[in-house]
Amino acid sequence: MLKGLVERLLETIPLACRQNLPASEFSYWKIGGPVKLFVEPNDIHELALAIKLCNAQSDVPFLVVGDGSNLLFDSSGFDGVVIKIGNNLSSLKIDGTSVVCEAGIWVPELTYRLSSYGLSGIEHICGIPGRLGGLIYMNGGSNRRSILENTVSIELINKRGEIEKVFIEDLEFAYRTSPFQEANDDRIVARVELKLKKSERKLVRKQIKTILSSRRKKFPRKLPNCGSVFLSDPAMYDIIGPPGFAIEKVGLKGRVRGNAQISPIHANFIVNNGGASSDDVLYLIALARREVYQSTNFLMDCEVRYVYPNGGLVQAHLKADSSYSSDKYCS
Numbered sequence: 241m242l243k244g245l246v247e248r249l250l251e252t253i254p255l256a257c258r259q260n261l262p263a264s265e266f267s268y269w270k271i272g273g274p275v276k277l278f279v280e281p282n283d284i285h286e287l288a289l290a291i292k293l294c295n296a297q298s299d300v301p302f303l304v305v306g307d308g309s310n311l312l313f314d315s316s317g318f319d320g321v322v323i324k325i326g327n328n329l330s331s332l333k334i335d336g337t338s339v340v341c342e343a344g345i346w347v348p349e350l351t352y353r354l355s356s357y358g359l360s361g362i363e364h365i366c367g368i369p370g371r372l373g374g375l376i377y378m379n380g381g382s383n384r385r386s387i388l389e390n391t392v393s394i395e396l397i398n399k400r401g402e403i404e405k406v407f408i409e410d411l412e413f414a415y416r417t418s419p420f421q422e423a424n425d426d427r428i429v430a431r432v433e434l435k436l437k438k439s440e441r442k443l444v445r446k447q448i449k450t451i452l453s454s455r456r457k458k459f460p461r462k463l464p465n466c467g468s469v470f471l472s473d474p475a476m477y478d479i480i481g482p483p484g485f486a487i488e489k490v491g492l493k494g495r496v497r498g499n500a501q502i503s504p505i506h507a508n509f510i511v512n513n514g515g516a517s518s519d520d521v522l523y524l525i526a527l528a529r530r531e532v533y534q535s536t537n538f539l540m541d542c543e544v545r546y547v548y549p550n551g552g553l554v555q556a557h558l559k560a561d562s563s564y565s566s567d568k569y570c571s
């Protein structure tokens with residue numbers, strides 16, 4: 241059946257398709273084996289068509305990605321179709337303080353372009369290296385802020401390949417969660433309307449510069465990583481502190497497993513020192529989660545998602561816990 245879908249996509253949108261592309265070539269962690277078919281649609285019509293074809297063949301897993309900056313692919317690969325929404329779907333229209341952009345726009349570029357118009361409100365996302373669609377899915381942001389706070393409406397592609405528009409007041413969302421993360425929500429973010437405030441170009445640029453410079457000082461930049469691995473839990477934050485602090489306190493900063501390492505610069509980052517496997521990362525996730533739990537009684541959940549080879553996406557701690565039950569831990 242997978243062969244049938246791959247052939248149909250290759251016939252219908254041949255220029256958008258690549259077979260057996262290693263996930264390590266497009267994911268930020270540079271981890272992951274071959275993806276049966278990698279599709280990068282050239283426009284929204286090709287995207288809708290690809291989504292419709294994939295949904296029509298429900299026995300073949302498919303996953304929509306942006307830059308893979310929050311994803312851990314398995315080293316054995318992905319036996320299905322990955323659809324990337326990137327530069328080909330990155331148009332931007334500005335009308336006063338209202339901005340409509342396609343899901344593939346690169347987030348740092350979006351903030352930079354808005355700053356040219358003196359538009360303010362989402363400077364906090366300027367250092368997040370993903371695409372707008374992925375950011376909406378994750379309800380990402382920084383400095384305790386989230387992108388959905390500035391979102392007016394979202395155009396989604398449903399499983400039949402049709403476009404539907406939803407307004408923010410009709411959506412339920414919370415810190416780093418959006419309705420699109422629900423297992424039964426199979427809609428894809430295609431276009432987003434944002435609401436900003438008028439400010440001055442130089443003030444917006446100054447704020448972006450300050451944010452970027454503070455991030456450069458705090459976060460590892462040279463080695464592949466996926467940003468913060470664990471979510472910050474407000475209850476834990478008040479008593480213990482953020483995940484990076486808790487991991488450092490239990491002595492795991494710098495811990496190596498295979499070719500992966502809990503970053504010696506920031507303990508909530510896991511870096512790939514070159515050739516790390518998904519298991520190396522999962523081991524470190526399970527270890528940090530267990531040690532912090534034993535020391536603080538708080539169980540940290542992952543922001544990063546793990547992609548199963550046969551389909552399915554889970555917060556990476558769920559896979560880490562199932563792979564490394566306590567009797568498998570090394571001291």
Ligand SMILES: Cc1cc2nc3c(=O)[nH]c(=O)nc-3n(C[C@H](O)[C@H](O)[C@H](O)COP(=O)(O)OP(=O)(O)OC[C@H]3O[C@@H](n4cnc5c(N)ncnc54)[C@H](O)[C@@H]3O)c2cc1C
Pocket residue numbers: 268303304305306307308309310311325343367368369370371372373374375376377378379380381382420427428429430459465466467468545553
């Ligand atoms: C160095 C670094 C720093 C980071 N800093 C931050 C930070 O400060 N704050 C923060 O929130 N995150 C941060 N991240 C994590 C990550 O960049 C964000 O979660 C980002 O929004 C993910 O975007 P992406 O395009 O890479 O999505 P991907 O990683 O490709 O996908 C993430 C999820 O979104 C889904 N998805 C992607 N596109 C769509 C779409 N169009 N429609 C529906 N679902 C979609 C995917 O299926 C997947 O489940 C950081 C990552 C790195 C590497």
